Amino acid sequence: MNKFQNLLSPIEIAGTLFRNRIFASPQGFYNVRQDHLPGIDEVAFYERKAKGGFASVCVGDLMVDDDTGTHYPWLISLNNPDALPGMAMVTSAVSRFGAVASAELSHAGMYSDTVAARGLPLYGPVERDVEIGHVYEMPEEIIYKIIESFGRGAAYAKQAGFGMVTIHGGHGWLLSQFMSPMLNTRKDMWGGALENRMRLPLAVIESIRRHVGPKFPIEFRMSGDEADPNGYDITEGIRLAKLLDGKADIIHVSTGNHEIIYSTIITHPSMFVPDNCNVKFAAEIKKHVKAPVTTVGAISDPGEMEEIIASGKADIVVLGRQSLADPDLPIKTATGREDEIQRCMRCMTCFSETIDRRVYKCAINPETGNEVEVKTLSITPAEKKKVLVIGGGPGGMQAALTASRRGHEVILCEKRDRLGGVLLCEEKVPFKQKLGEYLARQGKFLDKSSVDVRLNTEVTSQLVKDIAPEAIIAAMGAKPAVPPIKGIDGENVLMAEDVYMHPAKAGKNVIILGAGLVGLELGIYLAQLGSRITTLEMMDRTNMSPTSLHGVAINEQNKQLGINIYFSTCVKEITDTGVIAEKGGKIVRYDGDCVICAAGQIPLRKEAAELIGLAPEFYQIGDCLSPRNIVSATQEAYFTASNIGRIL
Numbered sequence: 001m002n003k004f005q006n007l008l009s010p011i012e013i014a015g016t017l018f019r020n021r022i023f024a025s026p027q028g029f030y031n032v033r034q035d036h037l038p039g040i041d042e043v044a045f046y047e048r049k050a051k052g053g054f055a056s057v058c059v060g061d062l063m064v065d066d067d068t069g070t071h072y073p074w075l076i077s078l079n080n081p082d083a084l085p086g087m088a089m090v091t092s093a094v095s096r097f098g099a100v101a102s103a104e105l106s107h108a109g110m111y112s113d114t115v116a117a118r119g120l121p122l123y124g125p126v127e128r129d130v131e132i133g134h135v136y137e138m139p140e141e142i143i144y145k146i147i148e149s150f151g152r153g154a155a156y157a158k159q160a161g162f163g164m165v166t167i168h169g170g171h172g173w174l175l176s177q178f179m180s181p182m183l184n185t186r187k188d189m190w191g192g193a194l195e196n197r198m199r200l201p202l203a204v205i206e207s208i209r210r211h212v213g214p215k216f217p218i219e220f221r222m223s224g225d226e227a228d229p230n231g232y233d234i235t236e237g238i239r240l241a242k243l244l245d246g247k248a249d250i251i252h253v254s255t256g257n258h259e260i261i262y263s264t265i266i267t268h269p270s271m272f273v274p275d276n277c278n279v280k281f282a283a284e285i286k287k288h289v290k291a292p293v294t295t296v297g298a299i300s301d302p303g304e305m306e307e308i309i310a311s312g313k314a315d316i317v318v319l320g321r322q323s324l325a326d327p328d329l330p331i332k333t334a335t336g337r338e339d340e341i342q343r344c345m346r347c348m349t350c351f352s353e354t355i356d357r358r359v360y361k362c363a364i365n366p367e368t369g370n371e372v373e374v375k376t377l378s379i380t381p382a383e384k385k386k387v388l389v390i391g392g393g394p395g396g397m398q399a400a401l402t403a404s405r406r407g408h409e410v411i412l413c414e415k416r417d418r419l420g421g422v423l424l425c426e427e428k429v430p431f432k433q434k435l436g437e438y439l440a441r442q443g444k445f446l447d448k449s450s451v452d453v454r455l456n457t458e459v460t461s462q463l464v465k466d467i468a469p470e471a472i473i474a475a476m477g478a479k480p481a482v483p484p485i486k487g488i489d490g491e492n493v494l495m496a497e498d499v500y501m502h503p504a505k506a507g508k509n510v511i512i513l514g515a516g517l518v519g520l521e522l523g524i525y526l527a528q529l530g531s532r533i534t535t536l537e538m539m540d541r542t543n544m545s546p547t548s549l550h551g552v553a554i555n556e557q558n559k560q561l562g563i564n565i566y567f568s569t570c571v572k573e574i575t576d577t578g579v580i581a582e583k584g585g586k587i588v589r590y591d592g593d594c595v596i597c598a599a600g601q602i603p604l605r606k607e608a609a610e611l612i613g614l615a616p617e618f619y620q621i622g623d624c625l626s627p628r629n630i631v632s633a634t635q636e637a638y639f640t641a642s643n644i645g646r647i648l
Contacts, residue, residue: 004302006309008334011055011316013292014249015215016163018055018316019098021309022330025296025320026104026166026221028061030358031369032074038086044371045360046101047093049323053330055316057094058102058166059087064153065146068123069107069174070114074358078105078153084160091161102164102219103157105150105208109174110135111259125177125184125191143190143200146174151207158212165212167204167248170223171267172257175201179222179240182230198243205247219294220248224281227256227266234281238288245289252294252318253282261552268321269298270553271346271431272524276304283313294318300325300343300434302333324350324362342441345434348550349631363630364438366398366638373639382406382645388413388469388615390459390608393421395622395633396475397442402641403473404449411467412446413457419443421477423630425500429525464614471617471644474608475637478601478623483513487574488597496522496598506531507593511579515565516543517629519598520554527561534590535565536581566590601627617644 002008008020029046033039049057063070063077076083087103094101108115110124116133123138124130138146154165169175177183178200184191190199201220208218222244224237232240241251255278256267269277278297286293295314299305300322308314322329325344332341342364353361353369362368385408389400392414400412418424420439427436446453457463464472480495482488496518499506506526512519515537523533537543542565544551558565566583573580578591604624612618621636622628628636 004306004333007302007306007317011292014217016100016217018100020053020055020330020334021316022054022305022333023056023294023316023318024049024054024058024323025318026058026060026102026168027320027323027360028075029059030072030074030354032076035082036074036076037080037083038076038090041372042086043089043093044375045369046090047097048367048371049327050094050097050099052323052327053334054099054319054323054327055330056100056102056164058104059090059162060104061106062103062153062157064105064107065149067120068115068142068146069109069112071108071112073114073117078103078156079149084156087157087160087162091163095161095163100163100217101161102166103154103160103162104166104168104221105153105157106168107146107150107174109177111172124174125180125186137186140190147200147203147207150204151211154208155211158216164217164219165208166219166221166252167201167208168221169201170221170254170256172259175204176223176257180226181232181236194239194243198240202243202247205244217249219250219252220244221252221254223255223257223267224253224285225255226260227263228260231257231260231263234284237281238285241285241289245291248291250294250316251285251289251291252296253285253314254278254296255281262556265549265553265556267297268348268351268549269346270348270550271434272553272557273298275299275301276308279308279313286312286314292316296320298346300341302329302338302341321346321350324360324368325365340441340445343434343437345438347630348548348553349629351549353631361631361635364634366634370635370639377642377646381647382408383647384408385470385645386468387411387471387473387641387644388459388464388467389473389475390611391421391475391477391622391624392416392419392453392455393475393477393622393633394423394439394442394630395628395637396421396473397439397446398634398637399473399475399621399641400451400453401442401445401449402638403644404451406642406645408644410450411452411454411469413454413459413463415456415458417456419446419453419455422497425497426521429500429521430528431524432521459611461610461614464611469615472611472615472619473637473640474611474618474620474624475622475633476604476608476624478603478627480597481600481602482597483571483599485571485574490574490576490595492576492593493574493595493597496596499596500525503529505594506596508532509591509593510534510596511536511590511592511594512596512598513571513579514543514598514600515539515567516598516600519596520544520558522596522598523563524554524557524561527563533561533563534592535563536569536571536579536590537565537567538570540567603627
């Protein structure tokens with residue numbers, strides 16, 4: 001008997017058969033063509049999930065009404081007939097691999113940034129002011145227009161080959177604005193009482209049903225709880241769901257509101273919260289409705305997914321970031337290879353990349369965002385070469401695995417007694433559990449491969465000459481930067497890596513120099529262990545992207561743990577009792593038992609340069625080129641190794 005018999009069992013909904021209970025969450029694709037129409041990158045992005053075995057693959061952020069509801073200018077409009085061929089290519093790519101393509105129908109309501117930018121009026125349930133402008137109470141003629149636009153959008157989606165539609169009724173967009181008892185205080189039939197607040201969403205479902213017919217699944221995505229003290233809770237969420245029951249074919253239970261920072265990192269759970277933390281909302285709603293219920297949020301383990309379905313908490317699990325980390329999760333689960341699944345670390349890299357560059361990237365899956373290139377590489381043969389990879393960190397391990405899979409003879413040398421590089425120091429940090437698992441899993445892949453792994457091996461010029469490689473990939477990493485501060489060599493000064501491995505050395509009153517990712521996460525770790533943390537940073541902000549959702553999660557942890565961060569603070573001297581610094585032109589003293597240096601990394605460029613010329617091909621990747629994060633290291637490693645010996 002298959003141990004995932006519930007998770008892998010088919011389910012029939014509104015005449016459509018879904019091959020298992022694992023759906024890919026609605027994800028918009030923002031790397032559209034210059035004419036804002038779907039291109040081959042978008043086709044390959046969604047196709048990859050279908051190839052991996054997902055039962056349904058949802059194309060997110062499809063706009064039903066340009067004039068009133070678009071929040072980003074690059075979103076695809078279901079009003080635009082020119083998008084039809086591209087959408088048909090997407091649905092064909094998804095359906096030919098056995099998945100059901102779903103179209104997420106969305107309207108941003110009073111948060112329609114693009115509408116405001118065009119000088120058109122913003123509409124919401126009631127008149128109010130929001131950050132992007134003045135919101136007018138939506139008149140009835142606009143309400144009826146939008147109801148019809150959802151129906152026409154669904155008909156358009158069906159024509160394009162979609163087998164289901166997902167109505168976005170959560171996260172603070174238009175329909176959830178009308179559903180909200182806090183926002184929708186209208187005095188007419190469209191607001192106030194529960195039945196009136198639900199009139200618009202239910203009318204949208206009816207409109208869609210008229211346009212698509214009876215045998216076509218309609219999924220309704222809602223926030224079971226807005227995760228906001230001023231919003232509605234699960235009790236109200238149950239009341240909303242009960243009115244959707246019998247109208248929507250699937251009730252998709254998410255949580256949160258995108259306009260509320262704290263709520264956002266509950267909708268998209270951070271690494272600081274437990275796995276499956278939002279399942280409870282679906283489980284409560286499931287008790288009160290007959291329609292199939294889906295659950296989403298921080299779900300990555302097939303065994304836990306099986307328990308969710310078997311115990312009746314939900315009928316379907318929906319994976320978002322996990323579908324980027326490993327789009328093959330369903331097929332690996334079905335074929336007994338669940339130990340090979342790369343589990344999402346919830347590092348928020350995917351969010352940061354889409355916000356900053358409008359392209360999906362994943363820290364541990366170099367294929368994500370590069371699906372077209374990967375497809376090309378998979379059919380491009382390589383001439384076998386002897387490849388030496390120097391360094392067993394994330395970049396080195398990925399390079400060795402990729403080169404081996406391309407058919408090369410690969411030797412991987414690591415100067416330590418374990419693979420994993422500097423990140424090994426974080427493997428026992430509770431909120432970095434998935435990072436430790438990732439490093440261990442990469443190591444197991446190497447064990448199963450033909451790669452000749454040589455630990456405790458320092459690479460010298462003579463060793464390279466003895467190996468005589470045809471290509472060298474230098475992934476030698478970096479060393480901690482030690483700023484020229486008086487007292488930096490004191491006995492009470494420790495490096496961040498050392499403290500990660502031996503946290504008891506830190507003491508109870510700790511000063512951390514540097515508010516980059518290393519220093520910030522180390523501060524959280526030590527605070528969780530009971531230390532009092534003071535962080536000093538020379539710049540006027542943290543050294544993280546201002547758009548980083550992980551940064552938002554870190555800020556919330558700092559608040560909860562009482563961590564003090566002092567910006568624009570220049571350390572002048574470290575003493576036996578703490579730090580003397582200059583802040584705002586004044587000398588300030590900070591007391592501490594221990595001072596931890598987290599001032600960045602210095603690339604091992606000189607060490608790498610000494611090996612140039614010892615092989616016909618020489619490549620430098622990762623931190624030894626310039627301080628990088630995991631996503632840069634894995635991307636550089638994958639594509640550098642893929643290019644070696646490529647036959648053009």
